[in-house]
Amino acid sequence: MTGWVKIAGLGPGNEALVTPEVTAALAEATDIVGYIPYVARVAERPGLTLHPSDNRVEIDRSQHALDMASEGKRVVVVSSGDPGVFAMASAVYEAVDNGPSDWRNLDIQVLPGITAMLAAAARVGAPLGHDFCTINLSDNLKPWEVIEKRLRLAAQADFAMAFYNPRAKSRPGKFERTLEILREECEPERLIIFARAVSRADEAIKVSTLGEATPEMADMQTMVIVGSSLTRTIDRDGDPIVYTPRFIAKAEG
Amino acid sequence: MTGWVKIAGLGPGNEALVTPEVTAALAEATDIVGYIPYVARVAERPGLTLHPSDNRVEIDRSQHALDMASEGKRVVVVSSGDPGVFAMASAVYEAVDNGPSDWRNLDIQVLPGITAMLAAAARVGAPLGHDFCTINLSDNLKPWEVIEKRLRLAAQADFAMAFYNPRAKSRPGKFERTLEILREECEPERLIIFARAVSRADEAIKVSTLGEATPEMADMQTMVIVGSSLTRTIDRDGDPIVYTPRFIAKAEG
Numbered sequence: 001m002t003g004w005v006k007i008a009g010l011g012p013g014n015e016a017l018v019t020p021e022v023t024a025a026l027a028e029a030t031d032i033v034g035y036i037p038y039v040a041r042v043a044e045r046p047g048l049t050l051h052p053s054d055n056r057v058e059i060d061r062s063q064h065a066l067d068m069a070s071e072g073k074r075v076v077v078v079s080s081g082d083p084g085v086f087a088m089a090s091a092v093y094e095a096v097d098n099g100p101s102d103w104r105n106l107d108i109q110v111l112p113g114i115t116a117m118l119a120a121a122a123r124v125g126a127p128l129g130h131d132f133c134t135i136n137l138s139d140n141l142k143p144w145e146v147i148e149k150r151l152r153l154a155a156q157a158d159f160a161m162a163f164y165n166p167r168a169k170s171r172p173g174k175f176e177r178t179l180e181i182l183r184e185e186c187e188p189e190r191l192i193i194f195a196r197a198v199s200r201a202d203e204a205i206k207v208s209t210l211g212e213a214t215p216e217m218a219d220m221q222t223m224v225i226v227g228s229s230l231t232r233t234i235d236r237d238g239d240p241i242v243y244t245p246r247f248i249a250k251a252e253g
Numbered sequence: 254m255t256g257w258v259k260i261a262g263l264g265p266g267n268e269a270l271v272t273p274e275v276t277a278a279l280a281e282a283t284d285i286v287g288y289i290p291y292v293a294r295v296a297e298r299p300g301l302t303l304h305p306s307d308n309r310v311e312i313d314r315s316q317h318a319l320d321m322a323s324e325g326k327r328v329v330v331v332s333s334g335d336p337g338v339f340a341m342a343s344a345v346y347e348a349v350d351n352g353p354s355d356w357r358n359l360d361i362q363v364l365p366g367i368t369a370m371l372a373a374a375a376r377v378g379a380p381l382g383h384d385f386c387t388i389n390l391s392d393n394l395k396p397w398e399v400i401e402k403r404l405r406l407a408a409q410a411d412f413a414m415a416f417y418n419p420r421a422k423s424r425p426g427k428f429e430r431t432l433e434i435l436r437e438e439c440e441p442e443r444l445i446i447f448a449r450a451v452s453r454a455d456e457a458i459k460v461s462t463l464g465e466a467t468p469e470m471a472d473m474q475t476m477v478i479v480g481s482s483l484t485r486t487i488d489r490d491g492d493p494i495v496y497t498p499r500f501i502a503k504a505e506g
Contacts, residue, residue, distance in 0.1 A: 014274075118335050125346050241361075
C-alpha cells in the first residue's frame with residue numbers, strides 16, 4: 001500500500017461548505033490527525049483511526065502523520081477553514097523540511113477549504129471585494145513589533161484587513177493595542193466587523209466602527225475584518241450590508 | 254414565489270472544489286447569470302434559463318439578476334473562485350446601493366468558493382501560510398499609482414503577496430513594471446510562483462525568483478504569488494515545495 005498525507009480544509013464549520021475533494025479524501029483515509037474539535041467533525045467508521053491532539057503540538061502532529069504515511073497509511077491532517085491560511089499546511093512542510101530526507105518524496109497534498117475570512121465576508125456582503133491583507137494577530141510565533149509594523153503599513157496602503165486569532169487570555173491587552181494602532185492610522189468611522197462562529201449554529205456578527213469598537217467584541221472564535229477607507233454600508237431592514245466598491249477614483253491634483 | 258439572488262463561487266475550475274452549498278443553489282435556481290465561461294460550467298436542465306454575458310458588463314448583469322429576483326425568480330450569479338474576491342459580490346452590491354430602494358430588502362446571499370490564490374498556494378505547498386496580501390493588478394477600475402503604492406508598502410511590511418489579473422493585452426508593460434517595483438523593494442532570490450489554470454486539465458505551475466522572472470511567465474489566466482522574505486523551498490524529485498514558515502524570530506538588537 002502506498003501511503004500519503006492529505007492536509008485538508010474542513011471549512012468554517014457548516015458541512016455544506018466542505019468540498020467534495022475533502023469528503024472523498026476522508027472516505028479513503030486510514031488515519032485522521034488534527035486538533036481535537038476538528039477531528040470530532042469526522043465520522044467514525046471501521047478501518048478509520050482518529051488521532052485527536054491538543055492545540056500547540058502542530059509539529060508533533062505533523063511528524064506523526066508523516067511517520068504513518070511512510071508506513072503506508074493514508075493520512076488526512078484536518079484543519080478548519082483552509083489548511084494554507086494559519087493552519088496545518090505550513091506546520092507539515094516545516095516538519096518535512098527538518099525531517100528525514102525520504103519524507104520529501106512522500107505523496108503530500110494540500111486540499112483547499114473555505115477559509116474563515118471569506119466565509120465571514122460572504123455573510124456581511126463583500127468587504128474584501130477589493131485589495132486586502134490577512135494578518136494573524138497572535139504573537140505566539142512572531143514578535144509583536146512585526147504585527148504592529150504590518151498593521152501600520154497595511155493601513156497606509158489602505159488595504160481592507162482580515163485578522164485571524166485576534167484575542168486570547170494568554171495575550172492580554174494585545175487586541176486593545178491593535179485597535180489603538182488602527183485608530184491612530186484610520187478615521188473613527190472606519191468599519192470593523194466581528195464575525196463569530198461563522199456558518200455554525202451559534203453564529204453572531206456585529207458591524208461596528210473603529211470609534212465604537214471595544215476589545216470585548218472579539219474572542220478566539222472571532223474573525224475580525226476592517227474595511228478600507230472606501231468600504232461602505234447599505235442600510236436596510238435588519239443588519240446592514242457591508243461592501244467595498246470595485247472602483248477607486250484618480251486623486252485630484 | 255419569493256425570489257432571491259445567490260452570488261455563488263464555482264471555485265477555480267475542478268468540479269471537486271465546488272461546495273455542496275453552491276451545488277444545491279444551482280439545483281434550486283430558475284436563472285443563472287454570469288460571464289460566458291462560468292455560465293458554461295452549469296449543466297442545462299428543464300426549468301433553468303442560462304443568461305451568459307460578456308466580460309466588463311458586471312453592473313448590467315447585476316441589475317438583470319436583481320430585476321429577475323424582484324419578479325420572483327431564483328437567480329444564481331456565478332463567479333469563478335470566490336465571489337467576494339475580485340468577482341461578482343461587490344458588483345451586485347454596487348448595483349443594490351445605486352438601485353431602487355426595494356432591492357435592499359431582497360434575499361441576497363453570497364456563497365463562498367475556493368478562490369484562485371488558495372487553490373494555487375495548495376498546489377505548491379503553503380506560500381501563504383503566514384501574513385499576506387491580495388492585490389488586483391488591473392488598473393481598469395483604479396489608478397495605477399494606487400497599485401504601485403500598495404506594492405511598495407506590502408513589500409516593506411514583508412507580506413507574501415497574491416496577484417489577481419496580473420497581465421492583459423490592454424495593459425502593456427504594467428506587469429513588467431510590477432516586477433521592476435518588486436525588484437527595487439526585495440532581494441533577487443525572492444520566490445515568485447506562476448500558477449496557470451489551477452485545478453484544470455491544462456494546469457501549469459512554475460516556481461521562479463524575482464531575479465529570473467520575466468513578464469511572459471504570466472497571462473490573464475495566471476495567479477502570481479510572491480513569497481515573503483522567509484518563504485523557502487524544499488527540494489525533492491520533481492517540482493520543489495514552497496512554504497512560508499510559521500515562526501518569525503525576534504530581531505537582534
